[in-house]
Amino acid sequence: MNELLKEAYSTIFEPKLIEEIESVATLMDFNEGDHLIEIGQYIRQMPLLINGVIKILREDRTEGELLLYFLEKGDTCAMTLACCLGDTKSEIRAIAETNGTVAMIPITKMEEWLGKYKSWRNFVFSSYNKRLSEMLSAIDNLAFMKMDERLLNYLREKAKVNRSSVIANTHQEIAYELNTSRVVISRLLKALENEGIIKLNRNTIELLK
Amino acid sequence: MNELLKEAYSTIFEPKLIEEIESVATLMDFNEGDHLIEIGQYIRQMPLLINGVIKILREDRTEGELLLYFLEKGDTCAMTLACCLGDTKSEIRAIAETNGTVAMIPITKMEEWLGKYKSWRNFVFSSYNKRLSEMLSAIDNLAFMKMDERLLNYLREKAKVNRSSVIANTHQEIAYELNTSRVVISRLLKALENEGIIKLNRNTIELLK
DNA sequence: CCTGTGCAGTAACAAAAGTTACATAGGGTA
DNA sequence: TACCCTATGTAACTTTTGTTACTGCACAGG
Numbered sequence: 001m002n003e004l005l006k007e008a009y010s011t012i013f014e015p016k017l018i019e020e021i022e023s024v025a026t027l028m029d030f031n032e033g034d035h036l037i038e039i040g041q042y043i044r045q046m047p048l049l050i051n052g053v054i055k056i057l058r059e060d061r062t063e064g065e066l067l068l069y070f071l072e073k074g075d076t077c078a079m080t081l082a083c084c085l086g087d088t089k090s091e092i093r094a095i096a097e098t099n100g101t102v103a104m105i106p107i108t109k110m111e112e113w114l115g116k117y118k119s120w121r122n123f124v125f126s127s128y129n130k131r132l133s134e135m136l137s138a139i140d141n142l143a144f145m146k147m148d149e150r151l152l153n154y155l156r157e158k159a160k161v162n163r164s165s166v167i168a169n170t171h172q173e174i175a176y177e178l179n180t181s182r183v184v185i186s187r188l189l190k191a192l193e194n195e196g197i198i199k200l201n202r203n204t205i206e207l208l209k
Numbered sequence: 210m211n212e213l214l215k216e217a218y219s220t221i222f223e224p225k226l227i228e229e230i231e232s233v234a235t236l237m238d239f240n241e242g243d244h245l246i247e248i249g250q251y252i253r254q255m256p257l258l259i260n261g262v263i264k265i266l267r268e269d270r271t272e273g274e275l276l277l278y279f280l281e282k283g284d285t286c287a288m289t290l291a292c293c294l295g296d297t298k299s300e301i302r303a304i305a306e307t308n309g310t311v312a313m314i315p316i317t318k319m320e321e322w323l324g325k326y327k328s329w330r331n332f333v334f335s336s337y338n339k340r341l342s343e344m345l346s347a348i349d350n351l352a353f354m355k356m357d358e359r360l361l362n363y364l365r366e367k368a369k370v371n372r373s374s375v376i377a378n379t380h381q382e383i384a385y386e387l388n389t390s391r392v393v394i395s396r397l398l399k400a401l402e403n404e405g406i407i408k409l410n411r412n413t414i415e416l417l418k
Numbered sequence: 419c420c421t422g423t424g425c426a427g428t429a430a431c432a433a434a435a436g437t438t439a440c441a442t443a444g445g446g447t448a
Numbered sequence: 449t450a451c452c453c454t455a456t457g458t459a460a461c462t463t464t465t466g467t468t469a470c471t472g473c474a475c476a477g478g
Contacts, residue, residue, distance in 0.1 A: 182456090187435095
């Protein structure tokens with residue numbers, strides 16, 4: 001675990017903090033598709049993402065769903081921080097986009113470190129800031145863009161986190177994450193294909209530019 | 210200033226911290242309609258709202274605008290915190306909804322206090338959490354609700370922060386804050402009036418239930 | 419009292435998104 | 449090969465939202 005943790009966090013934390021993390025953290029592997037956090041769940045540990053990608057979703061009362069953002073190596077979920085520190089239920093759902101590993105830190109430790117390590121404070125604040133700014137871009141997408149533009153942003157984001165220009169999702173899955181219907185997605189994808197921006201295949205979409 | 214500050218913050222900060230705040234903060238009055246923060250502006254001081262209401266808006270590249278949330282007594286703007294700590298430009302605009310007063314704290318102090326006072330840390334984190342959860346409800350509104358429901362939520366929120374069931378806004382102003390057009394708002398307001406939920410007058414809207 | 423200006427009401431139409439229904443195609447399996 | 453299941457394509461229609469254009473009304477200032 002030493003090496004993984006160091007690789008992901010040694011540039012931001014001082015050695016003493018890394019040592020402390022090592023001594024209290026428990027590693028947890030996860031697989032693509034795992035539901036890591038459900039809405040309404042209490043969070044008792046703070047997760048540090050060591051590798052892999054996690055997607056964060058918001059859910060409606062009825063059954064709509066919306067992708068908020070992705071977490072990558074070196075990230076932590078500010079929503080989870082919020083839950084830990086505020087001792088409230090999770091407002092979001094977290095699902096593994098790929099296989100990966102997290103280190104779980106007990107809440108008491110993470111509070112202790114806030115007073116003790118400046119690098120930890122900086123890390124926690126920059127996580128919050130990153131999340132706020134991702135929420136803002138989610139809001140921009142929803143408030144100011146039409147579905148075709150949102151879809152294209154989605155495809156690009158997806159390609160980026162998976163480091164591949166081929167997106168392995170069905171139209172139905174995309175529709176869920178953008179909170180719309182399959183027919184709408186098929187329609188808009190076809191239009192994007194006609195514009196030469198993507199290439200459609202069964203179960204996959206290739207981003208051409 | 211002593212009394213105002215104490216009234217707003219004495220329940221959450223210890224006396225020593227209040228003293229420190231008093232010694233370094235500069236008070237600033239503002240009037241309804243004042244543009245307190247513009248997008249792209251750097252923030253060098255952290256504002257603590259002592260009384261009054263401030264509205265926080267997000268703006269589009271082109272010229273669309275969207276109300277994100279209101280700040281009230283005892284609040285601070287986490288977006289501003291983000292700017293201070295991250296030393297980045299403001300991503301939002303802040304406009305005074307009513308007259309009021311803020312205490313401005315130099316950034317160096319607020320960082321110092323993070324290590325020194327637990328109550329300050331708690332305050333800062335709970336501000337972040339509050340903001341994240343307001344952003345989430347903004348997202349819920351945009352993603353899962355139709356315009357009529359968003360409008361009603363808007364009216365209720367507005368009535369709440371102004372402590373009055375009479376909302377003094379033109380249809381045009383409401384349209385700006387919901388990022389839609391005046392005609393759409395007029396149409397939906399009329400529908401709400403027909404349902405007996407509101408009463409329309411020139412320049413004001415009365416919320417009946 | 420007249421008039422200009424800004425606000426609100428409304429019709430008519432356009433565009434975007436959502437819905438229903440059905441056709442077809444790919445790929446695995448009996 | 450025949451069959452089935454799932455994914456995708458598409459037409460036809462509805463609802464919601466956005467746009468343009470015009471009307472009438474209230475109020476302030478001359």
